[in-house]
Amino acid sequence: MPYEQLKLSTDKPVLSWANHDLGHEETKMAKNVASLPFVFKHVALMPDVHLGKGALVGSVLATKDAVIPAAVGVDIGCGMAAIKTPFVAEQLEGKLKKIRLDIESAIPLGFNQNKEVEKDASNWQGWTHFKDLHRGVQDVQGKAMKQLGSLGGGNHFIEVCLDTEDSVWLMLHSGSRNIGNRLAQCHISTAKELAKLAGNRLPDPDLAYFIAGTPEFAAYWRDLQWAQNYARYNRDVMMARFKRIVEKHLAGGKPIKPLLEVNCHHNYAEKEVHFGEDVYVTRKGAVRAREEDYGIIPGSMGAKSFIVKGKGNHESYCSCSHGAGRLMSRKKAKKQFSLDDLVTQTQGVECRKDGGVLDEIPGAYKPIDEVMNNQADLVEVVATLKQVVCVKG
Template sequence: MAYEKLPVSTAKPVLSWAGHPLGSEEIQMAKNVASLPFVFKHVALMPDVHLGKGALVGSVVATKDALIPAAVGVDIGCGMMAVKTPYNAQKLDDKLKKIRLDLEAVIPVGFNENKEVEKKAGNWQGWADFKELHRGVQDLKGKAMKQMGSLGGGNHFIEVCLDTEENVWLMLHSGSRNIGNVLAQCHISTAKELAKMMQTYLPDPDLAYFVAASPNFHAYWHDLQWAQDYARFNRNVMMARFQKVVEKHLAGGKPMKPLLEVNCHHNYAEKEVHFGEDVYVTRKGAVRAQENDYGIIPGSMGTKSYIVKGKGNLESYCSCSHGAGRKMSRAKAKREFTLDDLLEQTNGVECRKDYGIIDEIPGAYKSIDEVMQQQSDLVEVVATLKQVVCVKG
């Protein structure tokens, strides 16, 4: 699949890998971003693109000398981690429910946090810089420490999966928890206040930005990198617990040696070089896919997920999709689907099957198969996974 150029009259073009016509609101959101004066070369839309706040989820925006905090979003550093284990499917016989219950006991989900700060979490080097973060979070260090090693809610999950060769994989999806959310909101608020004070014209108030030479930019960049590091380490802490649970049930507690580990962000910004120039790349619901980069593209609970390797497609800023992408809102999913629908669509998966997760039903998401077809020029598939255990936030 190659991209198509959207028929929009903006300063910079919009290249879309979606493979289907975008709605009027989605087109307007893409136009809003592409019209900003500091956007570099073009805006790239991934196959799972859908409405977000300010910028589309599933968009890649390269900028010169400016950053848009709301384009990164409030779940800074949200991403995926996967581990290929040396175990095979036979080891899982009659153990799925026990594994799920143990996972729910050792990894807090939703708004919950750990009762105590785990040693590994407490030793994270990032705590030394906490006092340098935005003043709006200075009373949250204790909460942030206790949330290190917790899942969160919404579409965050923990899964035991099998690949097509019956190998067991461990996979999880989470971000920077409450501390990342509050940091993002502090800086988004500052950017909006500045735009209002400077009477800066914006096609959407959520596209308020910081200019690179400014103190506000440097403060945001510092906090952004801190929150991204927190998110990555948070996944590491959870995965270590996850591995112990699986080792207990599949290997009598004997430590395993992972065959492959992948830990990647899909809501973040980094400095990169594209088309020979230094730029800031914001991936809002997109994964870096430079040549030989490993990435993770999950489907919804009840469908397939993919471990991929990047092809380094320059036009996509070396990026790919971050999942299936929603095709309906959470509220609409709750209206349209029943508990019977959930039971049917999660058949064969050991997971909660109650009204509390109907908004995460597979039917609320786009087809992961179609999403993958649209990005054959962005990634190659390394492994195709299907979950057998799913813990939702």
């Protein structure tokens, strides 16, 4: 589906791939962002767009000489990683529960962290720059080191999947853990203080921003890049452990070479060139999809997921959706669905089926096929996956 320009009275147009009308609060949020003076050309909304904080989740902003910390969000660098293995479906028979239990034992979930700092974590080159980060996080380096290689909670997950040719894929979703959250909160607070002192009339306090060339901008950009690198490496460490578990069960512990590897952010900001100009692009719940870029678009814990390749659509700032997108809040999902619904909707998947993951039930998410149909001009599908093991944070 090509995009449509929303009928909004804003300084900059809002282009949407969502193929549905935005709700009142979503419309207000889109208008707030599009009214900012430093927004470049237009705002792009992906097919999975829904309410966020300050900016919509599933939105792509290009800005000139300014960046909005809350638009990036608090899970800086959150994203996906996946590898295609040479294993096939029949090799998994009778082993799914053992694999799930090993994952849950080897990779800390939720608020948990590693008991000791592992070699992979301590060797990360990013630690040499930790002392340069915001003073508000200098007391948590030990925690950050122990959390490298941990999943986190919410909608973060680890999955064993099969594609349509019965090849086995390993996939996971995670970000920058507590350290990314702490850094984001420090800078969001600073941006709000600056806006208040300057008397800036913002349509939403969460749209407080930093201007390029200022010390505050430089400090945020430095910390942002650090946290994005931490998030990417966090996924690498987890994927290495995950791969060893699957190798133990399917190859007697013999290492295998992945046939394809993908690791992509979907909550982040980078400096890019669009329409011939240098801009800061913030993807809040969106994946970069330049030509030949590989990306990952997961469904819910009972639905299909997709490995994609970008088409380089310039109107979307070379972006695509980051998933199915929530259809309802976690609170509403818990009220509307029962454990029996969860069991039914995750049939055939080796996963937890208890109240702790009820808010992640597939019915709480938009239909992934509809989301994919709406972005046929943004990406091409490389592989269609269906999970057989799902571990939630």
